[in-house]
Amino acid sequence: MLMIVPLSSLKPGERGIVVNLQGGPGFRNRVLGMGIAPGAVVQVVEAYNPGPMVISVSGTRFAVGRGMASRILVRKL
Amino acid sequence: MAMKVVALAGNPNVGKTTVFNSLTGMRQHVGNWPGVTVEKKEGVFEYKGEKFLVVDLPGTYSLTAHSIDELVARNFLLNGNPDVVVNVVDATSLLRNLLLTMEIFEMGLKNVVIALNKIDLAEKKGIRIDPLKMSKALGVPVVAMSAKEGIGIEELKDKIYEMAQGRIKTNPVVPRYDPEVEREIEHITNSLKGTKLERRYPLRWLAIKLLQRDDEVMKLVLRHIGEERLREIMTHIGEAEARYGRAMDLIIASQKYEFIDRLTHEFMSYVGKEKESLTDQLDRILIHPVYGFIALAMVFYAVFKFIFALGLPLQEWLDGLFASFGEWLAPQIANETLRGLLVDGIIGGVGSVLSFFPLVFLLFFALSILEDVGYMARVAALMEGIMRKFGLPGKSVIPLVLGLGCNVPAVMATRTLEDERERLVTMLVSPFIPCSARLSVISFLAGAFFGSNHSIVALSVYLIAILVALLSAWLVGRFVVKGEESPFVIELPEYLIPSWKTVVTHSWERSKEFVKKAGTIILLGAIAIWYLSNYPVEIGSGKSYAEKLGYLFEPYMRLMGLDWKAAVSLLFGIIAKENVISTYGVIYGTTEAIKNAMTPLQAYVLAVVTTLYIPCIATIGAIRAESNWKWALFTTAYMIAVASIVGILIWHAGVALGLA
Ligand SMILES: Nc1nc2c(ncn2[C@@H]2O[C@H](COP(=O)(O)OP(=O)(O)OP(=O)(O)O)[C@@H](O)[C@H]2O)c(=O)[nH]1
């Protein structure tokens, strides 16, 4: 079975392939421009609680808020 | 002959401004965080006898306009008719950078040179890129460079020159999408054919933007083809999306991403495996919800300590120097009026302000280091949670920290905030942040009245101001500009060792403004104050203009324990906050005399009120330019109210505690 989960549920060190973004066109556009597009591999570097997640996509690190991370759906690798 | 126009475009923080500075020899602001440049900047360079106008654009992740800085970049690429576009890309994250490159190509821009920047960093990370193969794969020239180290600049100039001469043929690759998507694109381009749009924009680009439901493009197309035909197009898109089961922009993005991924295999490879970088190790501490805040507190305490420990002795020394200069000069001037004007007015007023130059320089110096190391983005990430409690996004920390230097760039820097409402709130509260001008006032009063407790007292004024700014953000966000919060994401750039040259030039460029102001506005202010306090009758008589002016406001000032002199100096401080000191300098002459005229409590109230009471004229102007008159006036009125309330509270609390 394919494991499709929100990015926010991944633990540090885990990776996933982006499959979908949940949100309006404005939200999607912003995420897409940063290279977080369906097909891209995202690795969770750190996940702080409270606090943001640090993720790595094609060589770039981003800090993303929990709310944002829960709207990025990935297939766990 | 008209100059050829060269546009610098690319993702944020890739080094566009660094390239710009090395091309033009200018010193525009460079910093290691996304969103340094928020408006387009122009400069000129000459190569082989040809002059080029270079335009440095704000960084954008995509050419879909979310925030003002992105709109600025896109509009210039679309309507600015650049002769050559230099697309600066970061070699360490090429995949993402090429997404924008593809958009530039899809816009139909042909004269594009790729500046493959930060190759030094890429090499360290084990990324190998072959510029020749890359150039073949993309169909445009590629120049490998390290702008920071000045590598590749000459070659870039050469390529720009050759291209502007029309000697380079390019053939930019554009991604082809699935047949279904291509059919949609064709359907839309057919509907747009024959309209005026066809002459001004590449139809394929418009079609792709419509598929992505880009607001601006939808509005543009609406104007040309009318509501009915646009609706027909959008319905058609909706049907295609229904067949796919997902939104078009996602389909396009993923296919574009795949296309670039395949493309990069032709010229990029990795050697060695990725080990944990220093950046990751540092981030583990600096973004950590506990250690991160401890580190933040330590950093800002260190900054503060550094400024005062090094700056105060210099300030005292300079102050002494100006005083002895005045003493030496006085007997040399026979004319009494001239002597008064020069010694009491100009040297007393301007000198008292200028003596704070070392502190101001050190403040900018410390801020520059923070910016250049790459710490700003971390502060934004760390503070996201706390700022949200006050209704602000984490990213608003960046403009607010910049505000410690000067509020005007802080107001400008809010442009990077995507959410219009959050941007406005940040802008409205940013003038509360004590800028370098207020640093001099705070430091002056703290030094004169609190001796060895100087730093603690000054720090407390800063903390009051920051607290007031945050509470105001909460109030304004809750009752004045309501709305929802936006999602948070920020790029965390690699930490870099600051280049001392950049840091020193940058802090000098900015603190120079302080000296310039001293030579103009503050000089004029000091002369005006000198005149007002000596005519028609000398001060102390109760008949001077200054006293009369001050008496008007004195009843109000009394509520917070202050007198007419405070009123006069605060009035002059509206033009530039430094005038608060220079006014006291002119009226009293020496620091000793000022000490005898006020109690420490009064001095403290004056320091707090000066910090909070109104944005200076330049900041009011910036807020008006970035929003409108209504908001500029709102902040002004709001700040006056807040300063009065806080001043009255502190005064009465102090009196109750027996400190008066
Ligand atoms: N290692 C390395 N760092 C570089 C190079 N070029 C620029 N930088 C650094 O990258 C950071 C960003 O540079 P800027 O020139 O401000 O980038 P920008 O593209 O103008 O950024 P925005 O204005 O925010 O869009 C700075 O810290 C520069 O010192 C390079 O070739 N190598």
Ligand SMILES: [Mg+2]
């Ligand atoms: Mg820049």
